[in-house]
Amino acid sequence: MVDRKMDILRALKGAGKEPISGEELGEKLGISRTMVWKYIKTLEEDGYVIGSSPGSGYVLVSVPDKLYPSEISIGLDTDIIGKELHYFETVDSTNDMAKKMGFKAEEGTVVIAEMQESGRGRKGDRWASPKGGIWLSVILKPGILPVHAPRLTLMAGVAVARTIRQFGADASIKWPNDVVIDGKKVCGILTEMDAEVDHIGFVVIGIGINANVSVDELPEELREGSTSLSSINGENINRAAFVQALLRSLEAEYLRFKVEGFSKILEDWISLSDTIGRQVEVITPQKIIAGKATGITAEGALIVETAEGMQEVMAGRCIYK
């Protein structure tokens, strides 16, 4: 969005219910009243409802349910994550888009879309991404070894679960990194990177949240095991406010990761875990590992107490028994 347009929106939001005249807006921004009016029209085209009366001026009546950069940036107080935002109405996959931008992008750049046409899940699965969800990718340049990159996925899981809790739902994390509410998946995280053996160029953390999505819009085979924030709440959530909270939470966890190291985040992951303490079966391509989940390693492997002893499993499908 052109900055002037954003400035007008910021001024209208700041004025609340008080009308603000075209003249005052123009003076504030150093543009003519006619230019102000033109920007007001483009805001209306974007779905903002703006009341106007010749005597008093403009009032912001309502904002569209869109994840426009303006809706996310205004009031966002992060220093890294979300300082640069790329918005798409429709995109193949925000992760793919972020990977294209990766090298040139500033750390913390966010790619966000209302819909994804080829959203991707783990293990090459398709990720249904209808309108109303939150589909975003964050580019990070963490300066860690590639082998430690899974720590960022765990970190993102903690940030998402915490944000959902702020919005009133009892979210926890199902290993490897699904965020669940009442055992049903509400969010998936896909971390990808550009790396050499000993160096990460960039990491893309893709986060998909079933926000204002009806479970009926998801593929039939996923419906039983999935939920959404709107179905838990009984009404739609404010997605822009949620994204702001999520970006804040991601930044807080990322700074903690950089300053304090990973151990505190791991402790938080464990306290948010839905899996530890349960009887599980982890299905891997080679075998099924059955037993009690007792912990997680610093690299994100699940520790399972089996009849044959302790086993660490790095990846697989986890079923509760």
Ligand code: BTN
């Ligand atoms: C999973 O649980 O399988 C991971 C799902 C990750 C989905 C998100 S949505 C935003 C980003 N773009 C993608 O194509 N995938 C991730």
